[in-house]
Amino acid sequence: MPNEPSQMTIPKFRAMKAAGQKITMLTAYDYTMAGLLDATGVEGILVGDSMSMVVQGHPNTLPVTLDEMIYHAEMVGRAVHHALVVVDMPFPSFHLGVWKAIDNAGRILKETRCQAVKLEGGTDQAEVIAGLVSAGIPVMAHCGLRPQSVHQLGGYKVQRDEDKLLADAAAAEQAGAFAVVLECIPAPLAAKITAQLQIPTIGIGAGGGCDGQILVTNDLLGLTSGYVPRFVKAYADLQHTITDAVTRFRDDVRSSKFPTPEQTFK
Ligand code: KIV
16 A cells, blocks of 8 residues: 655655654554654654563563564554654564564564564674665664664763764664664764764653654653653653543442533433
8 A cells, every 4th residue: 555645754854854854753652642643743653661660560571572562563654654663573573583573463464554673682683684674674773772782882881982882873774774863862962973974863861962852752751750861851740630630430420410401311
């Protein structure tokens, strides 16, 4: 089926960098939220493996499975008509060899309406990225803080190894990635990587010098309780809005103020 004229595509994503236009991305995990985000005109929606924490309540991104990612990506894909939808390859779906990575990413593209996959890695995943790209599967790489390696990294820390990060981003581009997420790295280094690459960089905790920005939607909407990373800006306080609405409903039910004749059939 041909793309709708307004649909974001991989070439348009790259063209935005060339034109100096900033790219906005957010995460979504279900139909309702994906539709709301898409209607705003954001360029990209990520079905992130952050779902493991945000939706499933796990302490990190490791437990979410490929089947679960596909189940949610299908809901998101059904709602989105404009944005480029990227789906995270969960741990360890791309660590089992190039053939298996193509098999797993192929399932994501075949079973959802999503257009691309994201995987954590740079130099170490260059062979896998190249294999996926040669199979016609667009890949967004993810360098810097790689949450799937939280145990190896010893926590969610700012990544400062300049030589490694420059090499990782360059290797991802060389292997054919169409964009790279830069997570939790110092702003000057992210700007340096961004200047070095032809493909767009999408920052999260990487400063304003990136070609685009991504946040976890629950963080942006003020839905996250407990620890919120310093790089998050909450643009709403939905936790309080929801608590207030539900409390008023509860009180109305208890005092028989709901339903009124307006909500009742005769
Ligand atoms: O899973 C996710 O939500 C992500 C973003 C934070 C980049 O990878």
